[in-house]
Amino acid sequence: MKDTESMSLLPDVEVIELDNGFRALLVERGPLPVVASLLWYRVGARDEHSGETGVSHFLEHMMFKGTPQFPKGQIDLQTSKMGGSNNAFTDNDSTAYYFAMAADRWETALEIEASRMRGCLLDPHEFASEKNVVLEELAMGEDDPWRPLYQATESLLFQVHPYHHPVIGYKQDLERLTVQRMRSYYERHYGPNRAFLIVAGAIDRARTATRIRELFGPIPRAAEREEPLREPAPLGERRAELHTPHSVTRLAIGFPTCRMGERDDYALDVLAHDLGNSRNSRLYRRLVLKEELVTEVSVANETRQEPGALFVMCELRPGASPQRVEAIVREEIARQAEEGVAKADLDRIRAQIGASFLFQDEAVLDLAMKLARFEAGTPEGFRTLATVLPTYASLTQRELCQVAARYLDFRRAAIVWALPAASAGEGGGRHAAKAKAKAKAKAKAKAKAKAKAKAKAKPGRRKPRGGRA
Numbered sequence: 001m002k003d004t005e006s007m008s009l010l011p012d013v014e015v016i017e018l019d020n021g022f023r024a025l026l027v028e029r030g031p032l033p034v035v036a037s038l039l040w041y042r043v044g045a046r047d048e049h050s051g052e053t054g055v056s057h058f059l060e061h062m063m064f065k066g067t068p069q070f071p072k073g074q075i076d077l078q079t080s081k082m083g084g085s086n087n088a089f090t091d092n093d094s095t096a097y098y099f100a101m102a103a104d105r106w107e108t109a110l111e112i113e114a115s116r117m118r119g120c121l122l123d124p125h126e127f128a129s130e131k132n133v134v135l136e137e138l139a140m141g142e143d144d145p146w147r148p149l150y151q152a153t154e155s156l157l158f159q160v161h162p163y164h165h166p167v168i169g170y171k172q173d174l175e176r177l178t179v180q181r182m183r184s185y186y187e188r189h190y191g192p193n194r195a196f197l198i199v200a201g202a203i204d205r206a207r208t209a210t211r212i213r214e215l216f217g218p219i220p221r222a223a224e225r226e227e228p229l230r231e232p233a234p235l236g237e238r239r240a241e242l243h244t245p246h247s248v249t250r251l252a253i254g255f256p257t258c259r260m261g262e263r264d265d266y267a268l269d270v271l272a273h274d275l276g277n278s279r280n281s282r283l284y285r286r287l288v289l290k291e292e293l294v295t296e297v298s299v300a301n302e303t304r305q306e307p308g309a310l311f312v313m314c315e316l317r318p319g320a321s322p323q324r325v326e327a328i329v330r331e332e333i334a335r336q337a338e339e340g341v342a343k344a345d346l347d348r349i350r351a352q353i354g355a356s357f358l359f360q361d362e363a364v365l366d367l368a369m370k371l372a373r374f375e376a377g378t379p380e381g382f383r384t385l386a387t388v389l390p391t392y393a394s395l396t397q398r399e400l401c402q403v404a405a406r407y408l409d410f411r412r413a414a415i416v417w418a419l420p421a422a423s424a425g426e427g428g429g430r431h432a433a434k435a436k437a438k439a440k441a442k443a444k445a446k447a448k449a450k451a452k453a454k455a456k457a458k459p460g461r462r463k464p465r466g467g468r469a
Contacts, residue, residue: 021221026208
């Protein structure tokens with residue numbers, strides 16, 4: 001792709017930089033009279049210390065609970081009155097707050113964001129009430145059969161780096177979290193030098209720039225971000241089994257990978273599509289269509305601001321052999337590293353990725369999200385957008401083979417099976433056969449003891465209640 005063509009992929013962005021470290025990206029985009037604003041904090045679960053897991057996500061909730069300028073309930077009320085919408089999210093690396101409003105009233109969003117950057121009330125009564133909401137959200141997540149499996153795999157992969165713990169935190173930490181500790185976290189991390197703003201839509205750039213300087217310029221800086229502990233290279237395959245109340249057996253495999261925006265990240269995207277992200281993928285054809293062992297398979301390349309991971313997830317059919325499913329996954333990953341991606345498949349995957357990438361420019365909120373993720377996650381920031389599709393186009397078969405061999409190595413993998421509790425010990429762990437034999441011997445001993453007890457029991461004597469085999 002020519003340089004002029006690649007540069008056309010980069011929106012016309014005006015960059016505003018303030019003395020306190022705040023940065024804003026403005027994109028004028030019509031024809032609809034709509035504006036999206038997104039305030040992105042470089043603060044996420046990776047910034048939490050021991051004993052405060054989940055505070056980033058909990059604080060996200062509290063940021064809607066009032067400031068001196070916008071008391072309790074006013075943020076949502078004002079948004080609703082103006083016919084707009086707002087929301088937020090927290091992940092491992094970031095917390096983001098966004099608004100979508102009509103172009104003639106959107107500047108209220110700027111006022112809200114400036115007021116809560118350092119002025120969130122963190123009222124103790126609201127804190128106590130919202131803690132129950134967050135704990136309920138955590139409990140609901142535990143009912144999702146995939147979340148415990150994913151978190152167990154992630155914890156195995158990251159044993160030193162703070163990616164080890166879940167974004168929502170641990171129940172024990174959340175229960176003990178105090179409003180004083182949250183306030184300390186908030187004051188330490190929330191400030192203009194730890195955030196940037198994206199505004200996209202039908203805006204007057206000059207007026208918007210002036211308003212940003214007025215609202216955010218006087219806000220003092222927060223502490224600079226600490227570097228997290230680096231995850232050491234794994235010394236071998238790691239395995240675990242979960243015994244869950246669900247009736248279906250599931251598998252998750254994680255491989256440590258690279259950072260977002262590195263060249264290998266693009267290759268891993270292609271490999272993930274080829275391995276398990278469509279009906280044409282290797283694992284879907286083999287496991288779902290041909291051998292009918294699983295009902296669902298997916299592969300996700302989750303690179304982050306620090307080296308992330310690639311995950312393979314499968315849901316087995318009733319009666320399917322876990323050992324057979326794992327063996328096939330291993331075979332197909334080995335074949336991919338040896339064969340690469342077939343040309344026809346590579347062309348199809350590039351077309352799918354390109355269409356998805358370009359489609360994100362259609363709505364101003366999607367465009368703002370796209371700009372923000374690259375601004376936060378890559379060394380070149382939003383300017384990386386100019387090289388995304390050219391990089392996918394430049395990937396060679398040989399390079400894809402090399403990247404697959406480098407990262408999708410089971411000597412570096414974390415493998416977790418989630419087995420129905422009723423069949424614990426019968427599934428895909430390393431000691432499955434041993435566990436099965438042990439369970440059989442235990443059942444035999446139990447039957448023998450039961451028969452002996454029955455022979456000795458006198459009339460009217462209650463027989464001993466047997467334990468679970």
